[in-house]
Amino acid sequence: MSYSEWTEYGYGIENSHELNRKFFDYLWGNKEFITRNTIEYVLYHDSTVDDYLINAENNGTDDTDFFINPFMPVADILNAKYDTVGFTSYPSCSDTDQEAVLIYEPVFPWAMKDGDRSMTRKKLDRIFSELAEIFGWSNVKPDYLNPHYAG
Numbered sequence: 507m508s509y510s511e512w513t514e515y516g517y518g519i520e521n522s523h524e525l526n527r528k529f530f531d532y533l534w535g536n537k538e539f540i541t542r543n544t545i546e547y548v549l550y551h552d553s554t555v556d557d558y559l560i561n562a563e564n565n566g567t568d569d570t571d572f573f574i575n576p577f578m579p580v581a582d583i584l585n586a587k588y589d590t591v592g593f594t595s596y597p598s599c600s601d602t603d604q605e606a607v608l609i610y611e612p613v614f615p616w617a618m619k620d621g622d623r624s625m626t627r628k629k630l631d632r633i634f635s636e637l638a639e640i641f642g643w644s645n646v647k648p649d650y651l652n653p654h655y656a657g
Contacts, residue, residue, distance in 0.1 A: 513654045514596055516609030517627065519634050520651065523643040525576055530563055532640050533579050539586035540579045577608035584633065589621035596653050607653045608634075 533540070537555045544558070558579075577595035584593040592610045610630055613622050631648055638646035 511655065513652050514607075514609070514611070515650075515652045516592075516594070516607075516611040517630055517648060517650050518607055518609030519638070519646055519648050520653075521576060521606040521608070523641070523646070526642060528640060528642045529576075530559070532637075533559055533562075533583075536583040536587075539583040541582045544578045544582050575606055577606055580608055580637070588625075588633070589619050590625060591617060591619055592622050592625065596655070604653050604655060607651055608637075609651055609653075 537559060540555050540558065562576075575595055575597035581593040581595045585591055590610075590613075592613045593608070594611055595606065595608050596604075597606055610625065634646065634648040638644075
């Protein structure tokens with residue numbers, strides 16, 4: 507097996523807070539936007555969104571697949587709500603001490619949806635600030651991030 511390193515780039519936030527009841531309430535309240543890809547990342551192909559959320563809540567921090575990348579369903583929700591493809595998440599990485607991140611990445615023009623075409627830093631600041639408020643997280647300031655991974 508080979509070892510590789512890579513860096514991503516985007517504007518967003520790192521997960522440096524505890525995942526609390528408000529975080530899970532947000533996921534439950536927006537579960538219709540969580541994609542099959544996210545569910546299958548953690549559970550089997552025949553699992554439902556409810557299975558996914560129950561599994562995440564019941565297993566707490568022992569559910570390494572979910573808690574390595576807790577922002578994965580949030581990216582799904584944001585892309586659906588804002589008609590974009592640019593919101594994405596990357597997992598934490600113990601090899602580089604990288605926290606999980608939720609970022610908006612640059613998108614090729616031919617891959618853009620209407621929401622991507624009108625996305626601005628001001629809108630992103632508002633979106634990330636609203637998320638932090640919903641989750642009850644303080645001192646969250648979006649920034650340009652370049653998470654580094656290895657494995």
